[in-house]
Amino acid sequence: MLVILGCYAEKSAADWCWGLAASPVNAVVRLAVAASERLRPAGTAWLKAPVAPPDMPLPRIRREAAALLPGCRIRRLLFWRYLLVFRNDASPTGA
Template identity: 70%
Template structure:
């Protein structure tokens, strides 16, 4: 199994949870690992994904939350076709899923945020610029070490215990355009480049500049 870059950043994303968060939407939840982490904090989680296979795996593990916490509500759907409730969610997450849909989808997600709510995007981008390639080269040796550590751990698993993987697609929109479009559609958001071919976007629905 390759090193899972999205799982690596779970704790970083959780730092942006509002302190009294009660409702969350996980867009492109895949096999549900991050949705279960949210539910384990006592949050009412609505998790959406267009892949029936990934959701079947997510539902199979839906009981893996903290003691007494209700599991996420998994829905097989394309979020771009859903009528999301306005001003409802206090936290919305997109883990390596936004590049599967038009970037303008963030407008609907912004409208679905409750006052003071937070949208976090762990996004993917293709290498286009010199800076992109420099970060990519820096990530390669770190990624190799992480992959080796995971391979050792996987070698201890019983046969047939490998995880199901959600469908993937290569990103096409360069980070420069993502920054430009985000500035127009999510005023006050902050974007920073991360290792492992990812970026972090944080938007707060209270007009204050986003941290991170």
């Protein structure tokens, strides 16, 4: 099983509508994260992963994933994210 939680670039009207719905929730989450960072003891190391803005829209992600991972499922989520799930149900050879 392969599971990917990724971000997509907003390009379509549907993307903008989902973004509009996610914006208030995103603001609340950002405030909560900022508050928790202020409550963290001084000198506490916090690792941050390298990030880059998404550059691929969801329809292209769907096309490329379908070509590479036939039968995968992709669901649009809040916060400009998608969830890709692929199950390789092929039985091993020689078993």
